[in-house]
Amino acid sequence: MTTELRVLRPEDWDRWFSTLELAFGGVREAEEEREFDRSVTECERSLGVWDGTDVVGTSGAFSFRVAVPGGALVPAAGVTMVSVAPTHRRRGVLTAMMRRQLDDVRELGEPLALLTASEPSIYGRFGYGAATQQLYADIDSARVRLAVPPGTDDVRLRLVPPGDVLDECEALYARQVPARPGMLARTPGWERQGLVDPESERSGKSPLQCLLAEREGELVGYARFRTKPDWHSLAVPDGSAILHDLEAVDPAAYAALWRYLFDLDLTSKIVLRNRPVDDAWQHMVSDIRRCAPQARDSLYVRLVEVGAALSARTYQAPVDVVLDVEDAFCPWNAGRWRLTGDTKGASCERTTDPADLALSVRELGQAYLGGFSLASLAAAGRVRELRGGALAEASVAFGSAVAPFLPHGF
Known part of the structure; x- marks a missing residue:
């Protein structure tokens, strides 16, 4: 049978959530926990994949604001309740949900998407990078x-x-x-x-x-x-x-x-x-x-709109760097961006100037909150310096005086 991806209807919540519980071990949540989850679910931001009358995939998003370096509270989609039924693995169900979800996040004007990963290996291919630790x-x-x-x-x-x-x-x-x-x-x-x-x-x-x-x-x-x-x-x-x-x-x-x-x-x-x-x-x-x-690892960050996300935070040292960004899953981010900023504010715009650093959107997600340095990522071969001195300049600027921290799951 062919599958259908559609927005969750409130009357389908129980069946949808039961599919999620099954994917996470099959143990039904306590009623108090289940009622809380129902109360905060944003059905209009939740997706189900259906095979006939069966729910075989789930995903959702919460409308959050997250603190970024400099103290701004930036709109962000809190990606949550993601599951695929064991009977439908390796059929593109997860990719279809991630594709639709990130398109929706972009349309809503949220520059960031956030999640906590049950398995760290899953979300890197969709551009999420581990940005905080607990x-x-x-x-x-x-x-x-x-x-x-x-x-x-x-x-x-x-x-x-x-x-x-x-x-x-x-x-x-x-x-x-x-x-x-x-x-x-x-x-x-x-x-x-x-x-x-x-x-x-x-x-x-x-x-x-x-x-x-x-x-x-x-x-x-x-x-x-x-x-x-x-x-x-x-x-x-x-x-x-x-x-x-x-x-x-x-x-x-x-x-x-x-x-x-x-x-x-x-x-x-x-x-x-x-x-x-x-x-x-x-x-x-x-x-x-x-x-x-x-x-x-704790919070994973995905830049949905590179320019808006990098402009939303401040930088702890002056920075003027051109980033050559790779983003196969959200191609509107791919290409060169000039980031200029300091402790008072920042701007990130498209440019045709030569690149100073080359990296993927995943590395930008890891460095975005200041928890991991670009220099450390470069030492792992995941950031390439194309102009001498650019790596040190950007690595210092992206840092944070305090470690980023996610206080609770979602």
């Missing part, structure tokens, strides 16, 4: 000590039900977004993602807890976490604190939240699974080796 760690809080800055003792801490202070925490999060590339300006409804807490998914962990940091009655930070009780040899407490998210406006508030986690009774470990790779606690601990930090 930090994992298992901190031995029974042995590692934390050094805190002056003013930490002036911060008041209190535990509250997470839902009771959602608006206040969300307002603090929104103020933090422009300061770190990769962070998402959450649209209405997305603030609830961090509170989805089905009991069936806890695996022995506590319900979600929320810790507030306050100074003179003002909220200056919060942390959401769980605890998991455990005992070694039936007598020695060996529980864990599992951190979900933490935001703070200054070092003292940040340190107060971390000190609370280090001092939790009956615990000997703090588990982190998504923190910035430059997270400051790494400079506060007495023994980094007992924290076992490691990094893995």
